Amino acid sequence: MKNNHSSAKKFAxxxxxxxxxxxxxxxxxxxFVHALNENNLLGLYRADQFQLNQxxxxxxxxxxxxxxxxxxxxxxxPLSNAHSFDPSLSAQEDVKQWVTSQPSATNAxxxxxxxxxxxxxxxxxxxxxxxxxxxxxxxQLAITPKIESNQSYYNEASEQHFAGRNLVMRGTADKTHxxxxxxxPLDYNLDLNQIPYKPLANQETIASLIRDQNGGASAPFSAxxxxxxxxxxxxxNKPVLSFVLNGAQGDDDEAHGGHFAVATGR
Numbered sequence: 001m002k003n004n005h006s007s008a009k010k011f012a013x014x015x016x017x018x019x020x021x022x023x024x025x026x027x028x029x030x031x032f033v034h035a036l037n038e039n040n041l042l043g044l045y046r047a048d049q050f051q052l053n054q055x056x057x058x059x060x061x062x063x064x065x066x067x068x069x070x071x072x073x074x075x076x077x078p079l080s081n082a083h084s085f086d087p088s089l090s091a092q093e094d095v096k097q098w099v100t101s102q103p104s105a106t107n108a109x110x111x112x113x114x115x116x117x118x119x120x121x122x123x124x125x126x127x128x129x130x131x132x133x134x135x136x137x138x139x140q141l142a143i144t145p146k147i148e149s150n151q152s153y154y155n156e157a158s159e160q161h162f163a164g165r166n167l168v169m170r171g172t173a174d175k176t177h178x179x180x181x182x183x184x185p186l187d188y189n190l191d192l193n194q195i196p197y198k199p200l201a202n203q204e205t206i207a208s209l210i211r212d213q214n215g216g217a218s219a220p221f222s223a224x225x226x227x228x229x230x231x232x233x234x235x236x237n238k239p240v241l242s243f244v245l246n247g248a249q250g251d252d253d254e255a256h257g258g259h260f261a262v263a264t265g266r
Contacts, residue, residue, distance in 0.1 A: 035074070035115050035170070042076060042113050043264040044239055049109065050076035052118060062112050074118050078109035085111075117170040117181045124166050129159025132167075132178060142179040144171065190223055192235050198224040210245065240265050 033040075040047040053060055055070025060077055063084065086094050102108060123132035125141070132139045146153040165187060171180040200206075213219045244261040 033120050035118050035120055036076060037120070040120070041266055042115075044266060045078075045109065045113075047076075050078055050113065052115070053077050060112075066112060070112070070114060074115045076113040076115055078111075081107050081109050082111050083108040115170070117172055119171060119173045119178070121169045121171060121173065121178045121180070122167070122186075125159075125162045125164065127163050129156075129163050132169075140177045142177050144179055144181045188221060192225075193233075195223045195225050197228060199226055237266050 034052070036042075036047040036050055036052055038046070038048040042050060053075055055062075055067050055073045055075055057067070057077075060067065061082060062075075062077065083098070085091075086097065089097065098108075121132060121139075123134055123139070125131070126133050126138070130141060132141050143154050162183060162185065165185050168184050168186060169178065169180040170182045171178055173179075216222075240263075242263045242265075244259075244263055246259050
């Protein structure tokens, strides 16, 4: 889901955007926690190494461009040792210079992390899709308003898709509601020991997997391991570099071919 006025601001800036990684596999009751809860991670970093703020903050050590782009967004700023970029260098040269100038075990932090929302909720969605439930509580669920130009959005089909499933959400909590901005089913979490090892077959390529079943949009969720180190038995607490490609909705003039992202985490 996308919702904020800054999504229309097409401006290239240097910033680290890192996903929070969750290892929850079951849910006893809905939880509404601060996005920087000490038990969470922001990519490779502990959440308690940051402070929560808004892009429009006056005394933040971020560039004017970042302050403008994330003006009404929730961001996390490192408490210390923030490293930015050199505007006199190209992106490639800047990264090369930074890598060669850092010790092997650096404590450098990104200048900011885009969170989008101040709270995280975990719970099971009711069968009618209107509440986040547990044995002891029921919390009304709202969805962040749709951008007017976005033709594809959360609807009754989305409610049916998520109903009865354990979910983790980013959004904003108050005394009676949780307004969700992003939703992730916990049964999509990957367990390395449960994923079948199935290398590419003859005539099979990464491209053919992406195109299979018209991109797999209506196919059940599935995962397979194409290559693995035989000595690796667990990914627990190991750094991960991932490349994410999802299909275009057809209503986004920035991504007719889909969205591509690089993510880090543990």
